[in-house]
Amino acid sequence: MLKHHAWQDACVTTLPVMFGYLPLGAAFGILATEVDIPAWGAILMSLIIYAGAGQFLAVALLAGGAGLIEVAVATVMLNSRHLFYGLSLLRRFEGAGWRKPYLIFALTDETYSLLTTHLGEAGLSHAQAFRVSLLNQLWWVLGTTAGVLASTALSFDSRGIEFALTALFIVLTLEQARRLRQWLPFAIALGTGFGAMLLLPDRHLLLGAIGAASLVLLADYRRRHHRGVA
Amino acid sequence: MNGLDLLGFITVCVLATFATRVLPFVALARQSEHPLVVHLGRYLPPAVMMILVIYALRDFRPLADGHLNAAADGWPMMLASLVVAGLHLWQRNALLSIIGGTGAYMAMVQVGWVP
Numbered sequence: 209m210l211k212h213h214a215w216q217d218a219c220v221t222t223l224p225v226m227f228g229y230l231p232l233g234a235a236f237g238i239l240a241t242e243v244d245i246p247a248w249g250a251i252l253m254s255l256i257i258y259a260g261a262g263q264f265l266a267v268a269l270l271a272g273g274a275g276l277i278e279v280a281v282a283t284v285m286l287n288s289r290h291l292f293y294g295l296s297l298l299r300r301f302e303g304a305g306w307r308k309p310y311l312i313f314a315l316t317d318e319t320y321s322l323l324t325t326h327l328g329e330a331g332l333s334h335a336q337a338f339r340v341s342l343l344n345q346l347w348w349v350l351g352t353t354a355g356v357l358a359s360t361a362l363s364f365d366s367r368g369i370e371f372a373l374t375a376l377f378i379v380l381t382l383e384q385a386r387r388l389r390q391w392l393p394f395a396i397a398l399g400t401g402f403g404a405m406l407l408l409p410d411r412h413l414l415l416g417a418i419g420a421a422s423l424v425l426l427a428d429y430r431r432r433h434h435r436g437v438a
Numbered sequence: 439m440n441g442l443d444l445l446g447f448i449t450v451c452v453l454a455t456f457a458t459r460v461l462p463f464v465a466l467a468r469q470s471e472h473p474l475v476v477h478l479g480r481y482l483p484p485a486v487m488m489i490l491v492i493y494a495l496r497d498f499r500p501l502a503d504g505h506l507n508a509a510a511d512g513w514p515m516m517l518a519s520l521v522v523a524g525l526h527l528w529q530r531n532a533l534l535s536i537i538g539g540t541g542a543y544m545a546m547v548q549v550g551w552v553p
Binding site for chain 1 (some may be wrong): 439441444446447448450451452453454455456457458459460461462466467469470471473474475476477478479480481482483484485486487488489490491492493494495496511514515516518519522525526527532533535536539540543544546547548
């Protein structure tokens with residue numbers, strides 16, 4: 209594949225993420241400016257922290273004057289679902305060479321979703337996964353910069369555009385179902401998802417549901433293993 | 439807050455965030471062929487994707503507290519989701535499904551239409 213075609217493909221793949229990350233990144237930039245984080249600080253956060261919900265939490269903690277230990281604990285708690293993401297990408301990222309550290313660093317919910325669901329025919333190569341990850345972060349950083357610079361009104365009425373991320377997750381779920389042709393993981397997700405919604409406060413919902421789903425899959429693995437059909 | 443304090447604060451956030459992302463790769467570097475890791479690599483992504491959908495739509499709770507109680511954008515959200523799923527099952531074009539559904543959602547929210 210020609211290089212510029214590869215970038216073009218990556219651009220198209222990340223387009224739905226762009227629709228979500230530009231407005232969300234801008235919202236982050238505006239919020240950061242409101243609590244008096246300087247422009248360079250907000251942009252630096254999007255460059256080297258690069259975590260959607262994590263950065264909003266950081267702004268809230270900063271504005272609330274939280275201590276550094278509190279910040280570390282809260283951030284780890286919020287992001288601990290990434291432990292499970294890494295678990296399911298161990299093999300995918302093998303042999304990625306110099307790109308691997310960045311692929312791991314840039315593993316947001318959205319990038320994880322794109323990399324684990326192969327839209328199109330073949331799976332993404334490491335080089336292509338790298339391009340997709342890099343572009344996703346570019347959208348996030350550009351959105352932040354726009355938010356910091358123009359925290360006043362945008363001329364384009366973009367209310368509701370963040371639904372693109374929800375739409376992306378729906379499409380990727382359908383693609384996963386089409387490829388896998390098994391109902392088990394979806395049934396588990398429905399069970400733990402609605403269970404977590406009923407039992408847990410909003411901020412622990414994602415971790416609770418994903419953690420519980422991993423445990424159920426672990427139990428399922430042991431059950432199959434005992435029968436010798438793993 | 440001066441610049442140095444802010445840098446310290448950002449550094450803590452960077453380390454805590456990266457730690458959660460890198461830990462499985464470091465801790466399980468030699469286990470990638472283990473059948474359990476293969477099993478999770480196969481079944482966890484679809485489960486996570488489904489959970490992310492539920493999470494994104496969680497504001498729609500028509501029966502919470504025993505009466506109709508959907509967030510202001512709850513119905514547009516559900517309808518736009520149906521548009522996305524419908525378009526995708528019909529045409530199987532990811533971009534079309536996402537742009538179609540998002541356009542429908544933006545129109546409903548901006549016009550302020552609630553059924």
